[in-house]
Structure formats: structure tokens, C-alpha cells
Amino acid sequence: MSESTRPLLKARGLSVAFDGFMAIDGIDLSVPQGGLLGVAGTNGAGKSTLFAALAGQVTATQGEVEFAGHLITAKPPHQRARLGLARTFQVPREFASLSVLDNLRAAAPNAAHESLVAAWLGRSAARRADQALAERADEVLALTGLARVRDERAGALSGGQKKLLELARALMGRPQCILLDEPFAGVNPVLIEKLLEVLRTIHQQGIALVVIEHHLQALKSLVPRLVVMDQGQIIADGAPDQVLDDARVQAAYMGGVV
Ligand SMILES: Nc1ncnc2c1ncn2[C@@H]1O[C@H](COP(=O)(O)OP(=O)(O)OP(=O)(O)O)[C@@H](O)[C@H]1O
Numbered sequence: 311m312s313e314s315t316r317p318l319l320k321a322r323g324l325s326v327a328f329d330g331f332m333a334i335d336g337i338d339l340s341v342p343q344g345g346l347l348g349v350a351g352t353n354g355a356g357k358s359t360l361f362a363a364l365a366g367q368v369t370a371t372q373g374e375v376e377f378a379g380h381l382i383t384a385k386p387p388h389q390r391a392r393l394g395l396a397r398t399f400q401v402p403r404e405f406a407s408l409s410v411l412d413n414l415r416a417a418a419p420n421a422a423h424e425s426l427v428a429a430w431l432g433r434s435a436a437r438r439a440d441q442a443l444a445e446r447a448d449e450v451l452a453l454t455g456l457a458r459v460r461d462e463r464a465g466a467l468s469g470g471q472k473k474l475l476e477l478a479r480a481l482m483g484r485p486q487c488i489l490l491d492e493p494f495a496g497v498n499p500v501l502i503e504k505l506l507e508v509l510r511t512i513h514q515q516g517i518a519l520v521v522i523e524h525h526l527q528a529l530k531s532l533v534p535r536l537v538v539m540d541q542g543q544i545i546a547d548g549a550p551d552q553v554l555d556d557a558r559v560q561a562a563y564m565g566g567v568v
């Protein structure tokens with residue numbers, strides 16, 4: 311819902327080369343405000359590299375990335391996060407020895423900045439910043455269903471709970487867009503349903519979601535639009551059933567798709 315045609319995130323001719331190997335090659339992709347789309351493709355197709363180029367973990371060799379009207383191609387990840395572009399990682403990156411709650415506190419993209427400002431402004435400003443952070447953490451814990459485990463060590467969570475925590479960390483900065491890299495990988499079917507429910511709620515709140523996934527059944531139940539990548543390029547983009555029927559997509563999966 312609330313999907314308009316105004317682009318929020320836009321890649322133009324985006325390429326990333328590793329030692330001359332084109333991991334992504336001339337990607338054009340537009341994600342509207344409040345959009346919801348999936349990204350599929352076989353192992354090594356370039357999906358995670360595309361996210362890394364969009365979110366700033368790798369530098370584009372060519373092309374441009376625009377987000378919320380800003381050209382962000384050369385900006386570091388924390389600046390992109392401050393503009394409202396968040397991502398999760400294929401392998402969860404929680405701080406294992408910290409509690410779930412402290413992982414959330416550490417994930418707020420403005421946390422370091424705010425604590426510096428607060429130190430400068432004095433104790434009452436510091437208290438307000440702390441309170442705002444605590445309130446956001448409570449909201450995110452409730453939204454993701456992690457409230458019960460808020461004081462547990464993140465390293466002790468199940469694989470599925472770690473995926474939820476990865477999403478919760480991305481939510482701390484009140485993003486306009488979240489790039490999710492394989493949120494269902496290694497997650498049991500019950501928790502996949504829970505994750506789908508959380509993602510639908512987040513989308514209903516107007517946050518744009520781009521979801522990389524190999525689990526095509528779960529992905530199809532979530533997204534109205536699917537992009538398929540192969541060898542660093544986008545080979546199909548459209549309604550999931552149509553896209554998965556496409557001859558190039560079938561060939562890329564060697565007929566083994568769904
Ligand atoms: N840092 C890197 N240095 C060198 N090559 C890399 C690097 N990161 C990715 N690659 C290569 O780029 C290609 C695309 O990798 P990427 O991780 O983007 O694929 P993917 O579509 O996410 O695959 P998967 O579904 O297995 O996660 C692969 O051939 C990979 O080996």
C-alpha cells in the first residue's frame with residue numbers, strides 16, 4: 311500500500327568490478343517510495359554486491375546511486391543510513407556478547423552523533439537522547455516480537471531470532487527503505503511466517519522493502535514485483551509469476567526454478 315511512482319532509490323548504470331571481474335554490470339533499478347520488491351537469482355548472480363553498492367559497503371566502479379533526491383554514490387554507509395537507507399546482511403552481524411537491547415541501542419545510526427551533541431549540551435539533553443533511544447528500542451522490540459528476549463545475549467538466539475534482530479537493528483534509525491539480504495535463509499517455517507508478518511506490517515507503515523531471497527515461495531507471497539539477476543545483470547523485472555515463466559529466467563536456473 312501507499313506505493314507511489316516517485317522514485318526513492320535509483321541505480322543508474324551501476325557496476326562493481328573486483329579485480330576486473332564484473333560482479334554487477336550496468337544495473338538500472340528504481341524503487342518507488344513505499345515500494346516492495348524481491349530480488350532473486352542463482353548463487354553468485356551479484357545480488358549481495360548490488361546491495362553493497364546501494365548501501366555503501368563497496369564503491370561503485372561506474373554508475374550512480376540516488377536516494378531521496380540525494381546523489382549518494384560516494385557517501386559512506388553511515389551517511390546513507392542517516393538519510394534513511396538501511397540494510398541487513400546475509401550472515402547476521404549481531405554483537406554476540408551484548409544483550410538484544412544493547413544491540414539495538416548500538417544500531418541507531420545517530421547514536422554516536424547524538425551522544426556527542428548531548429555531551430556538549432549537557433545532562434538534560436543526554437537524558438532526552440537516551441530516552442528517545444529507549445522508546446525507539448521498545449517500539450522495535452514490540453514490532454519484531456523480540457521483547458521477550460530483550461535481555462538475552464544476542465549470541466544465544468536461534469538462527470531465526472538472529473534474522474529478526476538483524477531486521478530490528480535496521481529499524482532503529484527509522485529508515486525509509488530497508489534492503490534485506492536473505493531474511494528467510496536457515497529460518498524454520500514457523501518463524502518465516504512471523505518474519506513475513508513483520509515485513510508486511512513494516513511495509514504498511516510506508517517503509518520501502520527490497521528483499522533478496524532464494525526461498526521463492528515465501529518471497530512470492532510477499533512481493534508484487536520480482537527482479538531476477540544473472541551474471542551481474544537484471545534479466546527480468548515484473549510480476550513474480552510472469553518473471554519466473556520468462557525464458558531467460560528459466561535458462562538461468564536451468565529449468566530448476568520453483
Ligand atoms: N569482495 C569480493 N571480492 C571478490 N569477488 C567478490 C567479492 N564479493 C563478491 N564477489 C564475487 O562477485 C560475484 C557476485 O557475488 P554476490 O555475493 O554478489 O552474489 P549473490 O548473488 O549474493 O550470491 P548468493 O546467492 O550466493 O549470496 C561472485 O562471483 C562472488 O564470488
Ligand SMILES: [Mg+2]
Nearest residue numbers: 357358359400
Ligand atoms: Mg548473496
